[in-house]
Amino acid sequence: MKNHVWRPLFVVIAIVAGILTFRFFYVPNDFGSGKYGFMYSYHRASNVGEWKAIEPKYRDTGRQHLHEYCLDCHAGTISIRSEDMHGMISCENCHGPALDHPNEPQKLLIDRSRDLCLRCHTHLPYTTSERKRIPGINPQEHNPGMSCVDCHDPHNPRLEDM
Amino acid sequence: MKRRDFLKNSIMVIAGASVPLSALQMVDPKEILAQNPDIHWAFLIDTHTCVGCGFCVKACKIENDVPLEANVSRTWVERYVFTKDDRRYIDSPNAALHGYTDPRIDQGIAGMVDIDPENVGKAFFVPKLCNQCLTPPCTQVCPVGATYKTDDGVVLVDKKWCIGCGYCVMACPYAARFFHPVTHVPDKCTFCYHRIHQGLETACVNACPFEARKLCNIRDVNDPVTRIIMTDRVGILKDEFGTRPQAFYIGLATEVR
Numbered sequence A: 001m002k003n004h005v006w007r008p009l010f011v012v013i014a015i016v017a018g019i020l021t022f023r024f025f026y027v028p029n030d031f032g033s034g035k036y037g038f039m040y041s042y043h044r045a046s047n048v049g050e051w052k053a054i055e056p057k058y059r060d061t062g063r064q065h066l067h068e069y070c071l072d073c074h075a076g077t078i079s080i081r082s083e084d085m086h087g088m089i090s091c092e093n094c095h096g097p098a099l100d101h102p103n104e105p106q107k108l109l110i111d112r113s114r115d116l117c118l119r120c121h122t123h124l125p126y127t128t129s130e131r132k133r134i135p136g137i138n139p140q141e142h143n144p145g146m147s148c149v150d151c152h153d154p155h156n157p158r159l160e161d162m
Numbered sequence B: 001m002k003r004r005d006f007l008k009n010s011i012m013v014i015a016g017a018s019v020p021l022s023a024l025q026m027v028d029p030k031e032i033l034a035q036n037p038d039i040h041w042a043f044l045i046d047t048h049t050c051v052g053c054g055f056c057v058k059a060c061k062i063e064n065d066v067p068l069e070a071n072v073s074r075t076w077v078e079r080y081v082f083t084k085d086d087r088r089y090i091d092s093p094n095a096a097l098h099g100y101t102d103p104r105i106d107q108g109i110a111g112m113v114d115i116d117p118e119n120v121g122k123a124f125f126v127p128k129l130c131n132q133c134l135t136p137p138c139t140q141v142c143p144v145g146a147t148y149k150t151d152d153g154v155v156l157v158d159k160k161w162c163i164g165c166g167y168c169v170m171a172c173p174y175a176a177r178f179f180h181p182v183t184h185v186p187d188k189c190t191f192c193y194h195r196i197h198q199g200l201e202t203a204c205v206n207a208c209p210f211e212a213r214k215l216c217n218i219r220d221v222n223d224p225v226t227r228i229i230m231t232d233r234v235g236i237l238k239d240e241f242g243t244r245p246q247a248f249y250i251g252l253a254t255e256v257r
Helices: A003-026 A037-041 A046-052 A066-074 A091-095 A114-121 B003-017 B029-035 B055-063 B167-171 B203-207 B224-231
Strands: A031-033 A042-044 B041-046 B076-083 B088-091 B120-128 B147-149 B155-157 B213-217 B247-250
Touching: A031 A037, A037 A042, A037 B147, A042 A046, A042 B147, A046 B155, A066 A091, A091 B055, A091 B203, B041 B224, B055 B076, B055 B203, B203 B213, B213 B224
Parallel strands: B041 B247
Antiparallel strands: A031 A042, B041 B213, B076 B088, B076 B120, B147 B155
């Protein structure tokens, strides 16, 4: 064959070889597909481990018996009625993640804002939703400007016990 | 030996040799299951019990390092209000991070819409998250293999390998994906993959005081949540897309998509 055919052909072959070598070193060799085949699960296998290695921040409400766990140390200052009213709300919802508390963070957040309570207690006229079960107030009319916990105990909100 | 006998004998020998030893042992299916537990994560949402407090959104964002005030979230709660004169209003202000503290409906550029309490016919809240589809469109479109379905049924994103093209964000019919404002790669609900592998519940399941959210292993027929999915009338979102979602809804209305 003539030179003018070979020369560009060599260039093309060199480029292809270059790309293949680059690919060989660049693509991690744990690339492959899992149970769901090439279409849905072509991936770097070690990435699954990277996701598993992330540290959790919240404790587990149910399995770790959160109320009992927290009250081991805090029963002196607070008394919570676990069986009714706010007993079903996880402590961490209001106080923030507590996996390593009391080491880190040493003190949990105390949120005295009205917004915390208004999430559930804003009156919404929705008789068909479970929302009707929660006593609602109008935030503009129910003691505006004051913190709810000035009058109500967040851990035992019973009106009789006020 | 005749040719016929030779063939007969050799077939017998080959057939006998090809029966593996294990096939001759009695197999206990329970034992095998315990050795390699077959896990496939699925989610159950009860729209009847949700009150729209938004604690799930808050817990999810903190657990998974999604900036609180950025208007993106891995999970969100939608409010549906249908009036008696048959108007439909849907909103989810800031993904319901702070719950619903306003009876007015946030209609975006149209502003806040007042609804006469007397006129409210039907109203309810619907928590949403990634459906972890069995045939996920988002992983199909990834040009580099950076998002994929794990063997236990969760769709994950390989943040290091992702090139940020955003095809998957567009491909998801449920708008479950978004660009993470800090890492600048698509982020999505992972069923708290790091937690469920340590035997913990997901952050949102833990946070929900009303048990509107539940996680289960749908291969384990003894799991009470799996039982509900198998026996109760549950619905899935956008069935017609053929994505085969693994998040099931109790009390799903046709207006919810």
